[in-house]
Amino acid sequence: AQSVTQLGSHVSVSEGALVLLRCNYSSSVPPYLFWYVQYPNQGLQLLLKYTSAATLVKGINGFEAEFKKSETSFHLTKPSAHMSDAAEYFCAVGKAAGNKLTFGGGTRVLVKP
Amino acid sequence: SAVISQKPSRDICQRGTSLTIQCQVDSQVTMMFWYRQQPGQSLTLIATANQGSEATYESGFVIDKFPISRPNLTFSTLTVSNMSPEDSSIYLCSVDVSANTGELFFGEGSRLTVL
Numbered sequence: 001a002q003s004v005t006q007l008g009s010h011v012s013v014s015e016g017a018l019v020l021l022r023c024n025y026s027s028s029v030p031p032y033l034f035w036y037v038q039y040p041n042q043g044l045q046l047l048l049k050y051t052s053a054a055t056l057v058k059g060i061n062g063f064e065a066e067f068k069k070s071e072t073s074f075h076l077t078k079p080s081a082h083m084s085d086a087a088e089y090f091c092a093v094g095k096a097a098g099n100k101l102t103f104g105g106g107t108r109v110l111v112k113p
Numbered sequence: 114s115a116v117i118s119q120k121p122s123r124d125i126c127q128r129g130t131s132l133t134i135q136c137q138v139d140s141q142v143t144m145m146f147w148y149r150q151q152p153g154q155s156l157t158l159i160a161t162a163n164q165g166s167e168a169t170y171e172s173g174f175v176i177d178k179f180p181i182s183r184p185n186l187t188f189s190t191l192t193v194s195n196m197s198p199e200d201s202s203i204y205l206c207s208v209d210v211s212a213n214t215g216e217l218f219f220g221e222g223s224r225l226t227v228l
Contacts, residue, residue, distance in 0.1 A: 032215035043117075043205060044156075044219040051214050090155060094215040098144050101217055103156040 002027045002093045004104035012110045019078040021107050023065075023091030026072060032094040033074045034101065035065055039087045047089070050074060061085070086111045115140055115210045117220035125226045131194045134223045136206030141186035143209070146217060147179075150203040159204075162189045196227045 007022040025031055033050040048059025055067045061084075065076045074091060088108045092101040116139040126132050136145065144163055148156040159179055160168040168181040182190045193200050203224050207217040 034216060036219075041224075043221040044207075046216055046218075049214055049216050096215060098209050099215060100146055100158050100161060101215075102158075106155045 002031070002095065002102045004091050004093050004102055006089075006091050006104035006107050008107055009105060010108050010110065012112060013081045014112050015083055016080050019063075019076075019081045019085060019109065021076040021089050021091075021109070023074045023076065023104060024072055025074060025091070025093045027093055027095065029095050032096065032099075033065075033067060034092040034094070035059065035063070035074075035076050036090045036092060036103075037061075037087050038090065038106075044090065047076070081109075081111050083111050083113065085109060115142070115208055115218045117206055117208060117218060119204075119206055119220040119223050121223055122221060123224040123226075125228060126196050127228055128197055130196055131192055132196065132225060133190050133192045134204050134206075136189045136191070136220060138187045138208050140210060143186070145183065145189045146207045146209075147181065147189075147191045148205040148207060148219075150205060150222070152201065156205065159191070193225065196225075198227045201225060201227045 003026045005024045035047040036044040038044050048057045050057050050067045058064045063078045088106050090106045091104040094101045118137045120135045147159040150156050158171045159174045160170045162168045162181050162183040164183045180192045203222040205222045206220040
């Protein structure tokens with residue numbers, strides 16, 4: 001069975017500061033890993049995905065994530081937070097294309113001016 | 114990518130009634146997934162809907178409570194039956210349109226409030 005753990009249900013950062021959201025997964029097979037963002041009253045939007053091509057994955061809006069197999073982690077970072085980054089972020093794991101995704105508990109990001 | 118339309122976008126329902134949520138995709142897809150997001154919570158998979166076969170339900174979800182139809186490759190419905198306040202959630206339809214990346218595209222969701 002797959003599972004995803006996101007450390008910290010809430011993260012508060014100052015505008016311009018580093019954003020770091022932590023995600024650890026467990027999977028019995030090489031995983032497909034994703035980060036999604038959910039803005040208030042909206043659906044989920046894909047930020048980035050890891051599918052075994054490169055361990056450092058760049059996504060939209062300046063976000064990137066690094067896959068570390070030895071640590072079973074896929075942490076999300078952005079060097080400089082913007083007010084528009086305030087949202088909820090979900091890490092998700094899948095086993096294969098066409099398969100369901102299992103989501104972490106989510107991390108709500110607050111950006112302070 | 115895919116454009117996914119869900120109806121209704123939101124509704125207020127009375128206890129004991131049922132509501133059907135529609136999901137329309139702008140391209141043919143094999144798998145459609147229905148998720149629930151309870152207030153302040155993450156997403157939980159209800160079931161996987163494959164055209165031409167019965168939906169596959171996750172542990173804790175049953176067909177009598179959440180019947181699903183999948184009449185063709187672009188459309189699905191989820192019914193929430195005999196609703197109670199605990200069913201107040203956002204219900205999200207999602208699809209996998211990529212051949213090998215596994216990413217899911219999501220609709221905007223249907224926000225249900227049960228009084």
